[in-house]
Amino acid sequence: MFNIKCPWCGNRAETEYTYKGDAAIRRPNPETASDEEWLDQIYLRDNPSENHDELWQHSSGCRQFIKVRRNMKSHKILRTGTPDESFPEDAT
Amino acid sequence: MRYSIFSLARNALNYHQDWPKAWRSPDPKPAYDAIIIGGGGHGLATAYYLAKEHGMTNVAVLEKGWLGGGNTGRNTTIVRSNYELDGNALFYEKALLLWEGLSQDLNYNVMFSPRGVLNLMHTDGAVDAAQRRGNAMRLNGIDAEWWTPEMIKSRVPLIEIDNGGHFPIMGGLMQPRAGTARHDAVAWGYARGADMRGVDIIQNCEVTGIDVDNGRVTGVQTTRGAIRSKKVGLAVAGHTSQVAAMAGLRLPIESHVLQAMVSEPLKPCLDTVITSGVAHMYISQSDKGELVFGGDLDFYNSYAQRGNFPCIEHVVASILYLFPTFSRLRLMRSWGGIMDMSMDGSPIIGKTPIDGLYLNGGWCYGGFKATPGSGWVFAHTMAEDRPHELNELFTLDRFHKGYVIDERGAGPIPGAH
Amino acid sequence: MSPQPLHQSHRRTAGGHINRNHPLSFTFNGQTLQGYEGDTLASALLANGVHLIARSFKYHRPRGIMGSGIEDSSGLVQLETGGKSEPDLQATRIELYDGLVASSQNCWPSVKYDINVINMAFSRLMPAGFYYKTFMWPKKLWMTYEHVIRKAAGMGLAPTERDPDHYAHRYQHCDVLIAGGGPAGIAAALAAGRAGARVILANAEPDFGGMLLAQKTEIDGKPALEWVKSAIAELSTMVDVTLLPRTTVTAYYDHNMLILSEQVTDHRPPGSDHLPRQRLWQVRAKEVVLATGSLERPIVFANNDRPGVMLTSAVQTFANRYGVLAGRRAVIFTNNNSSYAAAVDLADAGVEIQAIVDVRAQVPDHLRARVKAKGIGILADHAVIGVSGTSSVNAVTVSPINEAGDQLSGEEREILCDLVCMSGGWTPSVHLMSQSKGKLRYDETLTAFVPDQSFQNERSAGACNGDFDLGRCLSGGFNAGADAAAKTGFVAAGAAEFSCPPEDDLALQAIWSVPHGHHDHGKQFVDFQEDVTADGVALAFRENYISVEHLKRYTTLGMGTDQGRTSNVNGLAIMAGLRGLDIPAVGTTTFRPPFSPLTLGTITGPETGEHFIPVRRSAMHGAHADMGATFVRAGQWLRPQYYQHPGESMWGAIYRETKHVREKVGMVDVSTLGKIDLQGKDAAEFLNRLYINGFKKLEIGKCRYGVMLREDGIVFDDGTVTRIAENHYLITTTTVHAGPVLQHMEYMAQVEWPELDLNMISVTEEWAAIAVAGPRSRDLLGKIFDDIDVSAEACPFMAFRQGTIGGAPARLFRISFSGELAYEINVPADYGHDVWTHIMKIGQQFDIAPYGTEAMGILRIEKGHVVGGELNGRTTANDLGFGGMMSSAKDFIGKRATNREGLQDPNRVQLVGLVPVDGKTRIPRGGRIVDNPDLPTPIPLQGEVTSFCYSPNLGHPIGLALIERGRERMGETTYALAPLNNQKVEVRITHPVFIDPEGERLRA
Secondary structure, eight states, X not given: OOEEEETTTEEEEGGGOEEEEETXXXXXXXXXXXXXXXXXXXXXXXXXXXEEEEEEEOTTTXXXXXXXXXXXXXXXXXXXXXXXXXXXXXXX | OOOSHHHHHHHHHTTTTTOOOXXXXXXXXXXXXXXXXXXXXXXXXXXXXXXXXXXXXXXXXXXXXXXXXXXXXXOOOEEOOOXXXXXXXXXXXXXXHHHHXXXXXXXXXXXXXXXXXXXXXXXXXXXXXXXXXXXXXXXXXXXXXXXXXXXXXXXXXXXXXOGGGSSOXXXXXXXXXXXXXXXXXXXXXXHHHHHHTTOEEEOSOOEEEEEEXXXXXXXXXXXXXXXXXXXXXXXXTTSHHHHHXXXXXXXXXXXXXXXXXXXXXXXXXXXXXXXXXXXXXXXXXXXXXXXXXXXXXXXXXXXXXXXXXXXXHHHHHHHHHHOGGGGGSEEEEEEEEEEEEESSSSOEEEEOSSBTEEEEEOOGGGHHHHHHHHHXXXXXXXXXXXXXXGGTTOOTTHHHHTOOOOSSOOXXXXXXX | OOOOOOOOTTBOSSOSSSEEEEEEEEEETTEEEEEEETOBHHHHHHHTTOOOOEEOTTTOOEEOOOOSSTTOOSOEEEEOSGGGOEEEEEGGGOBOOTTEEEEEOSOSBOXXXXXXXXXXXXXXXXXXXXXXXXXXXXXXXXXXXXXXXXXXXXXXXXXXXXXXXXXEEEEEEEEEEEEOOSHHHHHHHHHHHHHTOOEEEEOSSSSTTGGGGTSOOEEXXXXXXXXXHHHHHHHHHOTTEEEETTEEEEEEEGGGEEEEEEEOSTTSOSOOTTSOSEEEEEEEEEEEEEOOOEEEOOOOOBTTTSTTEEEHHHHHHHHHTTOBOSOSEEEEEESSTHHHHHHHHHHHHTOEEEEEEESSSOOOHHHHHHHHTTTOOEEETEEEEEEEOSSSOOEEEEEEBOTTSSOBOSOOEEEEOSEEEEEOOEEEOXXXXXXXXXXXXXXXXXXXXXXXXXXXXXXXXGGGGTOOSXXXXXXXXXXXXXXXXXXXXXXXXXXOOOOOOOOOOOOOOOOSSOOOOSSOOOOBEEETTTXXXXXXXXXXXXXXXXXXHHHHHHHOTTOSTTTTTTTHHHHHHHHHHHHTOOHHHHOOOOOOSOSSOEEHHHHHTTOOGGGSSOOEEOTTXXXXXXXXXXXEEETTEEEXXXXXXXXXXXXXXXXXXXXXXXXXXXXXXXXTSEEEEEESTTHHHHHHHHBSSOOTTOOTTBEEEEEEEOTTSOEEEEEEEEEEETTEEEEEEOSTTHHHHHHHHHHIIIIIOTTSOOEEEEOTTTEEEEEEESTTHHHHHTTTOSSOOOSTTTSOTTBEEEEEETTEEEEEEOOOSSSSSEEEEEEEHHHHHHHHHHHXXXXXXXXXXXXXXXXHHHHHHHTTOOOTTTOSSSOOTTTTTOGGGSOSSSOOTTHHHHTSHHHHOTTSEEEEEEEETTSSSOOOTTOEEESOTTSOSSOOOOEEEEEEEEETTTTEEEEXXXXXXXXXGTTOEEEEEEGGGTEEEEEEXXXXXXXXXXXXXXXX
């Protein structure tokens, strides 16, 4: 069972969180984005098989969304932080 | 050699020394009329129907590992066609119709067992929704029955109907022709059938690139060399996004882990397939006697083919809620696989923006039951370069166009389907 | 009960760690026998000379005990009857208790005379995978064939009564978790414990010591078991060390979370009902030491499955640990040095060893001498090629064999014996290491897979690490424990110092299967439980099922309850030989949790029955119960469904309540709807982006209905927004979407629009909510509030006011779900019960009646309000008739996606009302709308009935439906079909609002 470090609450078990999905998904600018771009954001995913930057919500705790870099094959968590934090390429 | 009690008896006399190989282990040729990437149930079924229905035998199935190693390698094996929406209903029914004659067609016993699938409903809202679905099924010519709690208890003596008034079973939607089948047998049966007709099944051959020239596919690169073809079909559940990316495609798919479990073998105690809404689980008993059961996803992206314990707790608690007498039985083994969840819970079977490249994926929970139907329509799609009526709604662009087929109504949240 | 001691024919007169002062009585297959405290069921049966325990799964061959612990794969029994019955248990792992009742399974009428012995006669027709090749004709007989197959398959019986026991869950963190309480595990615990770390030492057996319980050896000059005793005593004094006997570490999950299963009461006499039968421990360990030992491997030779053919180490264990002789005249068949010490022990225990049959040419001189001193002869370069006897052993056939092990030569001869001890090598138990995603490597010398590269924070020590020498087990274990503790910040003084007598290496010579002799000497079993033979592996090879994964699935090798513990390596080695590959090239199948079978009740723990889904009750629950409400589960909530008067039927009550609201005044508990408190300078802007309609201009003290879409343009939820103050809003949601809407809002606020000045929190449980509805509601509420003017002028439709009720803070919203003049009142939850009873009391003068969810449902259908059946996750605002609410002036979630072709398609379904053409037939539940019901199937469907009821206010049935082009078809007739209930009703399409479509009543 995952042990996920919430930046505010510390190490908490997977069962305290709710999974959201790919952290790169951001609502495009409604004024400038094309329809194609808009719908791509809603529907298309990279779905990587190695490292995945994803959002989880600490729903049974501080209710904050956090960003997690996790490896999809080993489930090893390389890094956690806030949603707007940028993780460098080789972050561990 | 044809399989039958007679050939079994004849071979028994000679201590079974003369059985031929179920399939060859050929080396890949430099070119084929069609290549199917993915040697699972769907890919092998496609190859079989390409050969049988469309006379295309110069076909290769390229499998990275051992054939049938995906969902046909480990499965809760439920087969049903109890879908509500247009697009799904008649497609899955086609699959079920093929299941009904499959052992005879393949001359390989896939042990298809129409022991019924019973969806239990525990709230008024769920009963409404189930009856809407059941009525749609009947109007589509698909069998469906409404079962009262008394009928359910009579068929499933060990089930707990009332549970002290907490979410009692209010009734169930039964599809009598639905049931189970032997997962590895269907992959092996299709493999043998395709191989017999001349299809080359090439195991331990990983595709590392897809060659596209001017918007048309020209072949693939593999760990066993380059292979040319003008028709390439992807049937690589669990790695659809990665293989599609080789052709520059991004898909509406998230890969999740789905776990399933099996108990120690028992004498018969459950003779139909039970699913439940409030207790999210499905359970049946295999011919070997094991209870086979599963439930929801773990609900996070994964390619690990394993999940974690909270999911197992939920599923087992759900089982015991409905079957309290199973409490002392024991979990023998659990496993996990990669499940490609699409953005509407329904599969993608059809053409891609690249000529000659065809896509079959995004199966969510529906993959195993669809195996014959998927192969059948995918073969048509590849051979005729256009979808069959039965898969014409499963397009890749339906999401952008707004024609999703969303049974659960969960929207663009793959894990929610 | 202290019975007279019964004769146990094979019990040694002395020896063993059993308590001979405490005899126990038990029954097996109806026969009463005796054993001792400390016995397992297996050792007690063997002590009584009972060898025939079971019938094998497929061929129904007679089977006995082969191992002494978890490695036994054939001696499965059904334990007890009734609610405590348990199938498929290993007799070797059942601790004997007084009054135990067990029986053989999968045989009829008895294990001795099993009717399915006929399977043996047909066994040539039943090779591996035979069922794939037959049972296909005639097609209609498959279900009959399957019925017979299913009855023959399976093993034990599932209980049909409820489990009387309960189970508990524990959660624990520790620095070092040690799996396995043999010498390596104990040494590791000493190291980590002395260093001061928080340690858990889990041992599957009741007694610590592992293999030391079975062998006679020394540690530091004393008998090994004395060392064990003093080590455990030392560990028991350490406050941060938890010793868990009878606890199996059975699963290794991500991030060093492990699952342990503890047996608490199974071995105890009755009277322990207050204790959980088993405990599940979920342990998050910083570091793990795996000291799980190794299991001896059988040899594959003809009829190696007969009762009386056993693993050498098992026979040694029965003799030394349990004081039981598994036989009196034994032949030992081995390929390595480890059997020689066992031979000496058995001879000392009184077993006549007829010969040690060793496939190797060379046996070390000192071992040769040691056994010679006991009168035991060695037949080197020989193999056992067959066993005589069916339900027991009476002889073996031996033959000289070449070094490669593939050719017999010379004379076969028979040796009379009643016991065969086989030793094919040892397989380290690497399951947990592999489950943790560690990598294994193949060790040529040991012919076994051993740990190679850890992935998580674990390390292996002792036999499971490929170290079979006791001294190395102890020092390896100690160092592993020290290393684990050090990594958690605890460093011990002192190094590993143990002195043990020198031991021989295995010097193993692999023999994966023994060739057949001149006459067919019978089946050679690889997997005893699944009845997989060497011929089965060969058949798989011949038919090209050559991958180890295909081999497994085709033959079912390793798929039994023992998960291949004693068969996997032999099987894949035979396949490797056939393929001409090295064993590592063939590979292994995946190790999956659990390591050993895990009781379903233990996994579930206390979350059974009414605790399966937690119950949520509103603050007024007691008041409803007092008023005779019948409750219904709405998600986790319990809500009053209706309030039945004496003599009234259920529907009588519901229709009465429904009419009462429209004619007089009714009151309903609406606390379960989601309530979210939203504050901040940008709250209005936020609401504007979330809802399809505008909120920037919502005034303080006003409410507005809002519809929220998903980003894909589909309706997500609806509710009301109330502006309480300048930057303070309250939002309501439907009950079922309370959680998802809050999460959605938090996501948008935190991740997408963090620049907005906002805060929000759920207040669903903080406020009790009551709706008062009906023509008399204003008059009633005029007498409720201390300080709010509820007149039509002071409190118009959609107004919000704050005040007090009897001093309790109160919020008043003039909103209506029923379509009548209505108000919703919120008070802090602690006041809910009292305010409800107060309003009921004052309301008597207005003839108030409470109403429940059923009446609420009819009222809302009469008004065409949408709920779950309409908000089905596939409908757009336009489909439901809210298209006009969508603002064109602003962006909002879902706006862009609404423009897609599919969402603008004119053939989409639209919300309409339905009435029966004949004025009286009910609209069918789950009905589908079909214009042309007489067409053959598949009939095109035009829509679906989403809600239906009898309207007591209108006097006829009504319904809501989603129908293609519905709004264009007003007044048309069509059919609602429900084939499940044989219903076909002609219906007319109407406007969905049946009562007061102009809304005059609610604006009164």
